[in-house]
Amino acid sequence: MAVNGAVTWLRRAEEIDGYDLSASDSEEVHVLAVDDSLVDRKVIERLLKITSCKVTAVDSGRRALQFLGLDEEKEANGFDGLKVDLIITDYCMPGMTGYELLKKVKESSVFREIPVVIMSSENVIARIDRCLEEGAEDFIVKPVKLSDVKRIIDYMTMDFREGEERRGGINKRKLRDDGDDRFSSSPPSTLSSSSPTAPSNWILRPDVSK
Amino acid sequence: MNIVNQLQRQFLDYSTSLHREGFVDEQFTQLQKLQDENSPDFVVEVVSLFFEDCEKLINNMASALEQTQGVDFKQVDASVHQLKGSSSSIGAMRVRNACIAFRSFCEAQNRDGCLRCLQQVTHEYSLLKNKLQTLFRLEQQIIAAGGSIPGAD
Numbered sequence: 001m002a003v004n005g006a007v008t009w010l011r012r013a014e015e016i017d018g019y020d021l022s023a024s025d026s027e028e029v030h031v032l033a034v035d036d037s038l039v040d041r042k043v044i045e046r047l048l049k050i051t052s053c054k055v056t057a058v059d060s061g062r063r064a065l066q067f068l069g070l071d072e073e074k075e076a077n078g079f080d081g082l083k084v085d086l087i088i089t090d091y092c093m094p095g096m097t098g099y100e101l102l103k104k105v106k107e108s109s110v111f112r113e114i115p116v117v118i119m120s121s122e123n124v125i126a127r128i129d130r131c132l133e134e135g136a137e138d139f140i141v142k143p144v145k146l147s148d149v150k151r152i153i154d155y156m157t158m159d160f161r162e163g164e165e166r167r168g169g170i171n172k173r174k175l176r177d178d179g180d181d182r183f184s185s186s187p188p189s190t191l192s193s194s195s196p197t198a199p200s201n202w203i204l205r206p207d208v209s210k
Numbered sequence: 211m212n213i214v215n216q217l218q219r220q221f222l223d224y225s226t227s228l229h230r231e232g233f234v235d236e237q238f239t240q241l242q243k244l245q246d247e248n249s250p251d252f253v254v255e256v257v258s259l260f261f262e263d264c265e266k267l268i269n270n271m272a273s274a275l276e277q278t279q280g281v282d283f284k285q286v287d288a289s290v291h292q293l294k295g296s297s298s299s300i301g302a303m304r305v306r307n308a309c310i311a312f313r314s315f316c317e318a319q320n321r322d323g324c325l326r327c328l329q330q331v332t333h334e335y336s337l338l339k340n341k342l343q344t345l346f347r348l349e350q351q352i353i354a355a356g357g358s359i360p361g362a363d
Contacts, residue, residue, distance in 0.1 A: 039259050039296040046244050046252055092291070121295050143237045143299045146244065 029153060030054040030082055034064045034089035034101065035119070040142070044088065044119075047149040056082070061096030061104075064089065070108055084114055086156065088140075091120035091127065099131060106135040117152055119144055214357035221348045222360055233341050238301030242361070257342055260300050264335045267293045271328050275321065286324060287316035293331070304334045 031053045033044045041057045048055045058064050068084065087105060089098040096104075098118050106112045115137035120127065128139045138155075140148045211219070228234050245252040270289045275281055294309035308331045315323035349359050 037263075037292065037296050037299070039256060039263055040299050042256050042259055043241070043244075043299050046249060046256075049249075050244060092295075121298060142295065143240075143301070145237070145240055 028052060028054045029085045029156065030056070031086045031088055032064060032067060032084045033057040034059075034061060034087065034093070034098065036060060036090065036093045040090065040119075040144075044144060044149075047144060047146055048088075048153075050146065051149050051153045053086075053153060054082075056084075061089070061093060061098065061101035064101055065096075065104060068105075068108075068111055070104065070111065084111075086115050086117065086152070088117045088119065088152075090142075091118050091122075091131070099134065102131060102134050102136055115156065214352065214355045217348060217352045217355060218357060218360045221345070221352060224345060224348060225361070228341055228345065232303050232307075233338055235301045235303040237299065241300060254346055256300055257346075260296055260302065261335075261339055263296050264293065264305070268328070268332055268335065271324075271331075275324055275328060281319075281321055281324075283316045283319045283324075287313060290316060290331075302338055305331065305338060308334045 029052075031048050033041065033048065033055055035041045035044060035057070036059050038059075041059065045055050045057050056067060058067060064087065087101075089101055091098040098120075102116050102118065105114060105116055112135070116135065117138045117140060118131045118136050119140045119142055121142040123141045131139055138152055140152075229239075241253055241256060267289045271286050274286045274289070290309050290312045294306055294313070297303075297305040297309060308327065312324065312327035312331060315327055352359055
């Protein structure tokens with residue numbers, strides 16, 4: 001079931017000995033944006049599109065779970081065509097907060113590998129820490145700017161691109177021999193210490209330190 | 211100076227004054243930069259959504275504050291919080307600042323204070339609406355005269 005590109009990445013990496021650089025059917029990063037504010041959804045959608053992402057914007061944590069097929073009360077609608085590469089969610093939402101959504105995603109064996117970024121208008125250290133501890137990849141203080149979105153998307157695709165440049169192009173054998181020095185580059189300071197997330201359309205050796 | 215240049219000059223001066231007077235801040239400029247051939251009406255669209263949001267939220271606050279049996283300050287605060295968020299997202303600085311003051315009165319459960327803040331927020335909203343509509347009109351005039359909007363990267 002090709003529901004989640006990140007999961008496919010892990011499974012295939014375990015099966016394949018070394019690197020397999022097959023691109024999936026979609027080159028674009030697909031982002032699921034969650035925000036109860038219509039104004040904010042419109043802005044985040046534009047920011048993501050400008051960064052060349054495919055966007056699905058929903059207005060609640062509940063709808064986000066339904067889209068992923070995780071909502072207990074509704075059957076998964078078999079909509080497994082569009083894998084989600086990143087979830088970006090507002091923290092303060094009526095009903096399910098972004099934090100609760102984060103927990104539900106990280107509790108799911110199928111979806112826990114999807115990076116989740118939290119947005120909040122309140123720059124509260126305790127809140128940020130709690131989210132990062134729960135597995136959030138990053139935390140953006142609103143209002144969201146283009147540089148925030150670029151940073152996150154660049155980071156998601158950075159590791160592979162750096163590796164590619166250093167080795168002068170895609171070469172299976174060379175990549176394997178060079179090891180994973182690519183993973184030693186330090187991520188931006190706000191990111192948690194979990195391993196970098198490879199873009200879902202490239203299959204790479206998993207970071208064993210995770 | 212031909213008509214396009216005149217209009218562009220007017221647009222730039224007006225834009226600058228909006229920033230100087232605090233009606234809009236850097237976030238508004240950010241949004242303008244997100245507008246391009248693929249999304250030529252982006253700013254107008256977001257601002258329209260914002261105005262609709264404003265009106266809805268202001269009405270919510272007004273009815274909540276009118277409750278003679280007892281004001282649900284949490285409800286008022288929730289609406290103010292939402293308005294603060296969306297005004298921040300589009301760079302409507304004065305509206306946002308009015309919301310910040312409003313929230314403290316909600317917290318203090320001060321009905322009179324809240325009513326004054328509601329008046330202030332409503333006032334800032336209508337000022338901003340006026341200003342931005344003028345700005346958009348200038349843009350339309352420039353385009354109609356065959357020019358392009360200055361400042362677009």
